[in-house]
Amino acid sequence: MTDNTSEVITEEVVEEAVQETVEEAAPVQETDPVAALTADLQRLQAEYANYRKRVERDRAVAHELAIGSVLTELLATLDDIDRAADHNELTGGFKAVADQLAAITNRFGLEKYGTEGEAFDPQIHEALLHDTSADVTVSTASKILQPGYKFKDRILRPARVAVTDPE
16 A cells, blocks of 8 residues: 555545544534524514613603703793792783793603701702801701702702701
8 A cells, every 4th residue: 555545544534533523522403494483583573672672761761851951941940930939020921921831840740849957968959058056966958049950860950058067
């Protein structure tokens, strides 16, 4: 036998051994076309359901952000109406417009907060003035300089307050 013949025989033996090893290592998978198509369909349906949920959630967030943005722009007007009410200047048609505006903002979910005497919370209050007193035991919002507003769980503007700390 020549060297070329022995090399060819050796290569054939090696190829057969590799083929047998590959066949043993890879289990035989029966590919049922109906089962494969069913699995693909189920996967696509799940992807579509997740897509719909994600789009609906994004749409709701965008809707809330848009309403919050409009309400934020109205805060200065609401402050002006409150100042006019404090000076008894809300009369006639202007009072009717102010009442309608208050009703609309309440219907959308705008909440006014901040009352004198409540505990100072830096998460929802902005301290503009500071004082000390023996009459209080905890930091207290002693005077509301400008009310705060929130829409749902989001603070549109913190209440601007004067804070009184214990001595």
